[in-house]
Amino acid sequence: MRVSFTKMHGLGNDFVVLDARAQEIPTITEKVAARLADRNTGIGCDQLILLEPSDGADFRMRIFNHDGGEVGACGNATRAVALLHGSEARIETGGGMLTASPTGDGASVDMGEPRFDWDAIPLAYPVDTLSMPVGWETLNDPGAVNVGNPHVIFFVEDTDAVPLDRIGPEIENDPLFPERVNVNVATIENRNRIRLRVWERGAGLTRACGTGACATAIHAIRRKLVDNPVTVALPGGELDIAWHPGGSIRMTGPATESYRGSFEWDDYA
Template sequence: MRVPFTKMHGLGNDFVVLDARGDPLPELEPRVAAALADRREGIGCDQVILLEKSESADFRMRIFNSDGGEVGACGNASRAVALLHGAPARVETAGGTIALEPSDGGASVDMGVPRFEWDAIPLDYPMDTLRMPVGWGYLEEPGAANVGNPHVVFFVADSDAIALDSLGPEIETDPLFPERVNVNVATIVDRTRIRLRVWERGAGLTRACGTGACATAVVAMRRGLVEREVAVELPGGALTILWQEDGRIRMTGPATESYRGSFEWDDYA
């Protein structure tokens, strides 16, 4: 079975997009997603994105990390899908329904309302998620938010100086986080700018993470560190995050189509 795909990226966070809205595909099992994402023997990507029909929205978007695990949200992929779709749309995800609106070279995405309750992150036991009384080495007192998937956010003097390649996997898999967690280290530049690096659960260090930018921004806003609209600067580029008065997050930034191709499903099944 020959399957077409579109390779896309948002600020260097890259995706293999499979469009099954017209012709359905076999079930995308985790091992198949991981094989497609493999950068040596597959197509190579941070996430595999599967588009399907939906009864409650314009279409459904499923997101598989490079380890094959399925997750609830991906901000950069949402912008890429908006660009591919080419028109405003309501999109069903495992993390909730979001709204996409393409623009020149990118998109604006309504990411929904963030959750801050300890059991919505989720955490293993109750605690204040604005300033959590926990730490790992020199990373202490993070904030937490769920923006379709779980994030912890540490504010540090210099995010580039943090050994995130070693601390990231330790925190991601800590028993405190029963569904694992995305790890963000952020530096407040001023009240309108944040520098950010992200260890993404199931994918590792990434050049950009849209939900990480959203989570970091709203945690910083809850602590009174920044204004309600900020530029979040990631290694791959910048995103604009606006926490609207109605409680919903709007993320705006670029997306790019890299190339198109096809593969034999049985080569990866």
């Protein structure tokens, strides 16, 4: 059977979007998702996004990383599908209910409230998530937060100097993180701006990570390193993050539709 898709990206973090509300989509397995995401033999993307009907929301969004594993949240993809939807929407995700509104060139998303308890990250044992007494090589004293998926955040003098492609996989798969973890390495440029690179679990280095920007901004606000709101500059561009302790996270930034196409499902099953 032939299946239609929409290719989109948020700051270069790219997605293949399948809409099960408009067409029949067979069951997506880890193997199918990974094959579609392969940049050499598939369509190519950081994440495969599946939109489905929802009883309690405008639609449900499921997210499969480049390696085929399903995850609970993706901030850049949420902006992209809000743009595709074309109006304010409540979106059901594995990480919770989100609300998104299209803007001129993207969307503004209510990402819900962050979670800081060690077992909500989750971590393998109790530890203070504001200042964790652990380290890997030159990366020390991180914080951790769950914003629909787990993140660990390090503040460094120069994020570009960190060999994240080498150390990222080690931290992602450390036994401290039973569900693996997204690794954020950030430099505070001033009270209103953070520079960030992210190693995403199951995807590797990406040009942008919306939940990583949220997690990093929140952790910087908690440590009183920046003021609210704050701009997070990633290799692919900038996101604006607003958060007051005890409240939900507001992420605003661009999203783009690249092209539309179709493929034979049996070629990837």
